[in-house]
């Protein structure tokens with residue numbers, strides 16, 4: 188059974204939050220779709236309001252406090268992302284944008300993402316298409332075709348009503364399809380991983396080193412094989 192991780196990000200500021208409610212329903216629907224495809228699913232739900240101060244500190248100092256670092260790693264290391272924002276002034280809210288501003292711009296390349304939003308009026312539903320989708324396109328993530336917007340009239344007694352329920356199911360299926368056609372994620376990139384071949388820098392291609400480690404002799408036929416030292 189393949190193990191899959193889903194990072195669910197809610198930028199709702201109220202408590203209780205309709206944005207979090209939508210995020211939960213999208214997460215549940217996506218988990219069901221992945222389980223139907225034979226996966227075991229781990230959900231990581233992130234309420235960004237709990238990390239708002241850390242996000243601002245990261246913007247000001249360039250460093251993520253430990254709690255935020257752990258969240259950033261869980262998002263960049265997930266197989267798929269569900270990103271939900273309330274619409275403020277016809278766009279994503281500031282907390283949502285700031286969170287993605289502190290992520291490494293290359294960390295979501297080719298990552299399947301489902302985008303969704305809540306708003307006070309259905310007239311602003313296209314904010315998902317003119318603001319949220321372009322941001323993820325810039326990050327080179329793979330955003331599924333169905334974006335889910337929930338207006339107040341789409342809810343009935345705390346659950347998604349008719350058409351909204353259908354959109355949630357369709358978007359969840361699209362996200363599960365994208366995740367399913369990829370190999371399981373291997374976690375966040377190691378920022379301290381060695382990318383430099385020190386032996387080559389020292390001109391010591393002749394020194395035998397354990398194969399597979401940085402500095403190992405080149406494989407026959409590789410670009411480095413037979414190249415002069417220095």
Ligand SMILES: Cc1cc2nc3c(=O)[nH]c(=O)nc-3n(C[C@H](O)[C@H](O)[C@H](O)COP(=O)(O)O)c2cc1C
Pocket residue numbers: 198199200201202203204205206207273274275276277278305306307308309311
């Ligand atoms: C500062 C502010 C600006 C808002 N601007 C808009 C807007 O432009 N369009 C809209 O549809 N709703 C707008 N809203 C309403 C919120 O998007 C809506 O209430 C949302 O569902 C709140 O999510 P939450 O319950 O998770 O906090 C705004 C709300 C606030 C507080």
